Amino acid sequence: MRKKLIAGNWKMNTDRATAVELAKGVAAGAAEAGDADLVVCPPAVYLSVVAEALAGSPVALGAQNMCCQDNGAFTGEISHTMLTDLGVEYVILGHSERRTIFGETDKNVSDKTLKALAAGLAPIVCVGELLEEREAGKTAEVIRTQFEGSLAGVSETQITSVVIAYEPVWAIGTGKVATPEQAEEVHADLRRLLTERYTAEIAQGIRILYGGSMKPGNAAELLALPNVDGGLIGGASLKPADFLGIAKAGL
């Protein structure tokens, strides 16, 4: 059985004090939130203070992005060694906001994914279609292209450390959640793509998260779907009760 993973993507929110408070709130309630793996991904500048706030708790630390280079003249970028140095275990890559606002391509995402894997980080690789792509009946094609491009060159051994997140762009921050049927269809497609590229056994072991307006009130039906193995949570990860409520809903 795949262990559920509930990851909070705080995006560009919080300040130092509220980041610490939020991390402590999540850590304090983690023991009663079931046995899902919990991860919080604060803004990079607060990784350090959040790591301290999480010390001794089962909650893991994740980053929201990472450079595909090791070090050097890359102004404004953050390397894998800087992340691992702070105790980061997961890194979100290819989030739709990185793709649509900052122009990241599938090639950028695969470069980062390979670098993260080589550094021992678990990448949470995001894919998802735009509303116009869904309306044009292109969802499966878009997901396949992003899957193939973003995970290009990832070996059979490496893929076992990867988490995939399906985040329909039209559901992110909009309050419009995918229906269970829409979510399961894409998750099952992703599982099939993993089976085709690797093996059925490997595909069965990989966690595929759903992201997009997940809340305590809609999490139970999404997390009960056969191919949904957790959530990547934006807005609702900014309140410990909501974030932990989602984890509890997956019990």
Ligand SMILES: O=C(CO)COP(=O)(O)O
């Ligand atoms: O983008 C997301 C997580 O990465 C989802 O954001 P919301 O939960 O705010 O819709």
